[in-house]
Amino acid sequence: MRAAVLLLALAACDPVWGAQVTLRDPINxxxxxxxxxxxxxxxxxxxxxxxxxxxxxxxxxGFVGSMGTRFPxxxxxxxxxxxxxxxxIAYRELCPHGPETCxxxxxxxxxxxxxx
Amino acid sequence: xxxxxxxxxxGGCPPPSQYLITDVTAAGAPVADALVAxxxxxxxxxxxxxxxxxxxxxxxFRSRVDASKCTVTVAKSGFPTLEAINLSxxxxxxxxxxxxxxxxxxxxxxxxxxxxxxxxxxxxxxxxAR
Numbered sequence: 001m002r003a004a005v006l007l008l009a010l011a012a013c014d015p016v017w018g019a020q021v022t023l024r025d026p027i028n029x030x031x032x033x034x035x036x037x038x039x040x041x042x043x044x045x046x047x048x049x050x051x052x053x054x055x056x057x058x059x060x061x062g063f064v065g066s067m068g069t070r071f072p073x074x075x076x077x078x079x080x081x082x083x084x085x086x087x088x089i090a091y092r093e094l095c096p097h098g099p100e101t102c103x104x105x106x107x108x109x110x111x112x113x114x115x116x
Numbered sequence: 117x118x119x120x121x122x123x124x125x126x127g128g129c130p131p132p133s134q135y136l137i138t139d140v141t142a143a144g145a146p147v148a149d150a151l152v153a154x155x156x157x158x159x160x161x162x163x164x165x166x167x168x169x170x171x172x173x174x175x176x177f178r179s180r181v182d183a184s185k186c187t188v189t190v191a192k193s194g195f196p197t198l199e200a201i202n203l204s205x206x207x208x209x210x211x212x213x214x215x216x217x218x219x220x221x222x223x224x225x226x227x228x229x230x231x232x233x234x235x236x237x238x239x240x241x242x243x244x245a246r
Contacts, residue, residue, distance in 0.1 A: 035151070035153050035155070035189040035191070035197075037151055037153045037164035037189075038164065039151050039152075039153065039164040039165055039166045040165065040166065041149075041165065041166045041168060042165055042166075042168060042173070042174055043168075052153075052162065052163060052164040053153035053154070053155055053162040053163065053164040053189075054155075054162065055155060076149075076166060078151040078153070078164070078191055080151060080153075080189055080191030080197040081197060082196065082197045082198065082199055083197075084197070085193070086151075086191040086192060086193045086194075086195070086197055087193075088149075088151070088191075088192070088193045115196060
């Protein structure tokens with residue numbers, strides 16, 4: 001029992017990184033089924049990592065993340081859906097002062113603009 | 117007993133990786149830094165990458181996925197987002213690449229000035245009888 005409590009306590013301390021998004025259209029309707037992804041290039045150690053892409057739910061919400069002490073270095077965020085303009089948030093915008101001072105968790109409440 | 121042991125050992129091996137290779141172009145030229153994301157109905161199997169300078173993204177799936185259940189999204193700012201199903205997924209990195217051509221995004225012209233009023237837009241003048 002004590003070991004289980006210790007395990008739970010240790011697991012609770014595991015560092016995680018992640019990004020949360022909530023999407024709306026210009027007339028304040030939730031945008032569901034949009035792709036929300038953390039995308040690295042193929043050369044980074046994270047390049048072959050999976051679980052980096054999700055679809056927003058009917059409330060327009062989505063979360064990508066994993067265990068780790070920092071947001072994946074050099075990886076960008078994308079929000080995309082056919083019929084809407086793509087948001088591409090580069091790592092240098094997320095972490096302008098480099099990985100040492102970068103936040104681990106990000107939250108975005110975005111309005112997606114239709115393409116026409 | 118030996119075959120049982122072999123079965124247990126093999127059962128412990130992870131399934132072979134699978135690959136989805138995509139070449140992204142626009143007007144025939146490679147598009148770098150585009151998103152290629154594959155959603156296969158299981159968050160543990162969803163992958164995403166940015167294309168390299170040659171417009172190529174090589175997604176790796178660490179566990180077996182059903183290609184028929186995958187939706188691939190290709191997106192880049194300034195281009196329309198594309199979604200595709202039924203792409204080739206192979207158990208070798210030598211998988212033939214799927215070519216995705218991004219079209220041009222039609223921008224909405226910003227309204228720079230108010231339209232000039234024209235005669236036909238003016239309300240009819242009415243004479244009021246006294």
